[in-house]
Amino acid sequence: MKKKWQLWIGGKWREAKSYEPLNNPHTEEELTQIGQAEPADAIEAIVEAHAAFQKFRDYPAHARAKILAKAATIMEERSEECAKIIALEGAKSIRNAREEISRTVQTYRFSAEAAKSNYGERIPMDAAEGGENRFGFTKRTPLGVVTAITPFNFPFNLVAHKVGPAIAAGNSIVLKPAEQTPLSSLFLAEVFKEAGLPDGVLNIIPGKGDVLSEALTTHPHVKKVTFTGSVEVGHLIQQQAGFRKLTLELGSNSPFIIDEGVDIDKIIERSVMGAFSYNGQVCISIQRIYVHQSLYEAFLERFVARTKQLVAGSPMDEKTNITAVISKKSLERLQEWLEEAVQEGAKLECGGKVKGNVMKPAVLTNVNRDSKVFRNEVFGPIVCIFPFDTLDEAIEDANDSRYGLNSGFISPSLERAFYAAERLETGGVIINDIPTYRIDNMPYGGWKDSGVGREGVKYAMNEMMEEKFISIKTSDE
Template identity: 50%
Template sequence: MNNLAIKTNEMKKYLLINGEKVETENYAPLYSPYSQEKIADIAMADKELTIKAIDAAHEARQLIGGMPAYKRAEILENVVLLLKERADEAAEIISLESAKPLMFAKAEVARTVETYKFAAEEAKRIHGEMIPFDAAVGGVGRIGYTLREPIGVIGAITPFNFPLNLVAHKVGPAIAAGNTIVLKPASQTPLTALFIAELFAEAGLPAGVLNVVTGPGSVVGEAIVEDDRVSMITFTGSPDVGIGINNKAGLKKTTLELGSNSALIIDKDVEIDGIIDRCTMGAFSNQGQVCISMQRVFVHEENYEEFITKFTEATKQLKLGNPLDPETYVSSLITKGELERAVSWIEETKQSNAEILTGGKVRDNVLEPTIIANADQSLKVSCQEVFAPIVIVNQVKSLEEAVELVNDSRFGLQAGIYTNNVKNAFYASKNLHVGGVIINDVPTFRVDQMPYGGVKDSGTGREGIKYAVEEMTELKLVVWNQG
């Protein structure tokens, strides 16, 4: 691990445009969120270089769009093999630049392998359907069918929290569907994106199909969103930025995976001992920097005392520290600014009737996992996306009250419920206003083939390879007149 740190400390990174490494006039230092040591110098693209990347993607459209499905699948399968071989290296890069603890970074790499496997499989089953034209009087004598065609150039803007797998959720289906990509990774995690782009080149992806442009969102992101040759924007990030993209995108297709303050309901008949480990993971994995992190918990009053006691005890056992230590569970937030914001939100709760059960302090640049009880719905830790190792726990008298509190939010990505009552499970699945209801698990559950996306301010469109392919293709109707 130290060897990697020494190696990366000397790196001067580049843009990847049309298969070539492109130097820039300006570079920005990249620092480890945990140690604050310099990792690398990152190329800062300007508008002109971003347009060159779009040029390359636009020119390569017919190359990838005309490639047989089995060849696109073969390239994705080659990436799977290469990523498996370099899994440890990929996990260390993730940990180094994002401070994601190594145990979770390794899990992300394993998931990414699956994501590209799914993409390879989906490349071979993109199809349309026959239309029964003679079901209409005017359709007699005609047959028709639909095709799915590549949409063209896709602008992909990805976040820091899953720098390998959330890139895969955009690049994988884009290539499976025969599209080209201009990828702008998060400013804090460019190394992971450049790493996977190198694997794609080695796997046989033609030049120009995947272009990686690093730099400020106000320059690179704006140029991608505004260019008429970009047919679709797929973005994962904050609601404010997503709304701005939507406003500027015009008639471009958009898939926007935005924020949440995901909630868990714990019904009165639940055995608490059996759910504590999952709740700990749901609240504190990757420092709570997960779109579906378990941020709010509503516990039936009969189970409330037992739950907060055992949940607090388990949380106090989590190891804090260096993300490259295999035993570390919680490390640093992505930036000092995020740490300061999270601490200020905790301080706000001290002016209310809320009670901090554990955590709330900063230790060696790491925010302790924090549990807050009796938090009012109007507090920032409740009504906004906290994106930090902070969870609130409130007691409720009924399932109906819990569902009402979960829905009292501008967000609606995923929610979970633990219950042994089938009627209550059905009630929750019908009445929770979210994109996904997870029964007998935390809202943080995700596997990579499932449809994933939300309602309200949590975004538009769905990811999950099959569903992303549908978003990244255009439906064409063909009608034959037999008469």
């Protein structure tokens, strides 16, 4: 690994004025030094991206598709190297890291396909009086410079969900990766250079969000801002960006409802995975589980037993399930929220102990609805389990949240499944599976404070383009 990583601007490595150490969250050892972009660097990157866009906007769709397909192939060939980067900088288990890279390759391949599937529609002009002898149609055109601000938890795939559609649409990009996981993004400089992406189309500037935010959201050349992160930062970006196009993928505290009549033995493994995969540091991690009263005691017993079996250890160990959380600051917050919940009456069924930077997965019952672990996004290995008597009661409790990203509902009754799907206030309702389920071509985005706009390659690409209507008068009659 390089001793230090510079900024990637205009197709070249640029020296930064300052560097900061990047540490492994598990061992706390220094991995490398990362260049820290300043506002002037962000402006330079935006100017370079704008210049590159003037030519790239005219690249034919097949050429953009070939670049994206080549990038996917390069990543696939170097997949183990990519997975190790995630494990080192993000402390994600190597097995989960490999899964992420597999999805990332697929996301870029979906993007390659989307580049060739950019359709408008014909408008039946003569459907309206006065529309005779006219031909009307729409077409989508690229916006220009897209700035992308990405989180730490899926440092390759959530970047791909912004970079892939932007390139597919013919835009240029300035990418500011998460401060905790910049290596995954910087690695893309080599990948896309080799894939044939013109210089300046992709620019990568690690640095502090509060330092770079204003330049990335207010510069006149910036036409679209796409951000995944916290609600608080999302609100700030919305204020700064003004009338620019926005995609904001923000917080969640996903509910999972287990209806009466469900075979709980078949869902324990999925439920535990949905709550504690990558230590619960997943936007659609299960945070609240609602179990029908007839199943509650049996489910709780099995869930706790399986949770206790999860193996905590090194991200590089193939057997590891639970690793270090991303930072000491995050760990301290989790401990504080857990202690507060217990003081407010919650019962800690298992977990919660801390060793090093690892928190044992915690299961809570009897949680006060005003506790932070219920109201806020935990983003850690803590789950709350509640019994319910009626389906309406469970749905009402699940909807009692400022968030609305994904929800899950499992039931042997199709009628009750549709009933719940219509009433759950979330952007996605996953029937007969956990809310943590996501594939990379489905529409993905939230209601309420979970954000605005949609990702999922085709949907993200459409939001990175403008729609233009064109009418042609075909006769003077």
